Amino acid sequence: MIVLEKFKAKSGVDLHTHTTASDGTWSALELIKAASAQKIQTLSVCDHETTANVKTLQLLARRHGMQFIPGVEIAVQHKNKNYHLLLYGFNPESVKLQTLLKESRHKLFEKRQIMTLSLLKKGYSLEEVTGIHSTSPLYELANALVKQNPALTFRQAWDICRSVEPAMKVAQPLEKALEVGRCAGAVSILAHPRRGGTETAIATDEVLKEMVDLGLEGIEGFYSGHTQVETDRLSQLGRKRKLLVSCGSDSHDERKKPISWNPELCRDLLEKLGIGASANAA
Structure with a gap:
């Protein structure tokens, strides 16, 4: 069993946050300040269907001595069910990616x-x-x-x-989003696999296997909305299938602030993105 309380780092990571570019209330500067207050050294913003704040956050993060990873959250569909896909470390100027988001x-x-x-x-x-x-x-x-x-x-x-919300679900085919992500140089992670709800379905072990077979590289194993049991199960699954594991708060505003996750929890992902986990935990 993984006991999260023992993973306390002076400088942590949060790879899933949102700003006013989509459905968050944090401005770019407010998010950087909130993350800094939580002693977060490596941050990613994953606004829904847009990279509008990526360049601004890159500049602000640099000024605050923080490492920033470009991210985006895309609604995808697999076998008539909706899920959220996180892409990290892509080229923001990718024409294929920007066309997909548009x-x-x-x-x-x-x-x-x-x-x-x-x-x-x-x-x-x-x-x-x-x-x-x-x-x-x-x-x-x-x-x-x-x-x-x-x-x-x-x-x-x-x-x-x-x-008054119509039944229409707006989502890109998973295979298409994964391919566009690969072309943009992105690492693909399934967001909050066990959250479920009105917007996304729960990703069962069978569904995750199917997604991995299609090219999915990892899962958001450490997520603010997952229970301890769900976190343990996802961590075991990640190790078993050799998946990259991400850590995210899904912070949108003051009510759910960024979380300083220990970088060792997502070491492999950070290293693939060119960031040393040990440097963050100093």
Whole structure:
């Protein structure tokens, strides 16, 4: 059994965070400061379907003496079920990657338009959400509802938006996303394999084997939302199948801050990305 409490490092890693570029409330600078306060030495941002804040974070991380790994989180589909794929260490200028992300954002925009019309028909006052792309229709419209209807809490607005959400699931075929990632020089990791919920399915051992056969390189074995039992099982699976293992908080805001994971937990991944784990734990 892995006891996480014993893994305390002076300088840790967090490879799964979000900013205002998608559905987080951290600005790039706020995220860097929050990570620094947690003594995180190596950070990655994995905004949904966009790399808009990657360059800014690279600069800010350098100024704060922090190592930064470009990342992105992509909704993918495998056998009619949705999962989230994390790509790390890619070339942000990759045409194939940016084309894939643009496709997803445009489909999400179309979904947002359908939801917007439904909300207006129901009589809700709605501040216009601008832009021809979208990264999270639910998040964007819930925020717009709260701004226009101050009596609503964010959770109430979220539930209202959920009630008009169409059945359409926006996701790229897993094989396509993996291939695009490889072309961009990325390392592929399945996000929160055991989380499940309305957005993603739980990845069973059988599903993980299928994904690995298709080219998936690793799993997010250490995740803020996993139980100890789930973490132990994923760690065992990672060792058995010789998978790369990642550590992530999935921090979006102050309520769930970045976590300083011990770099030894994801040593192989860090080394593949050109970062020495031992240097982080100094």
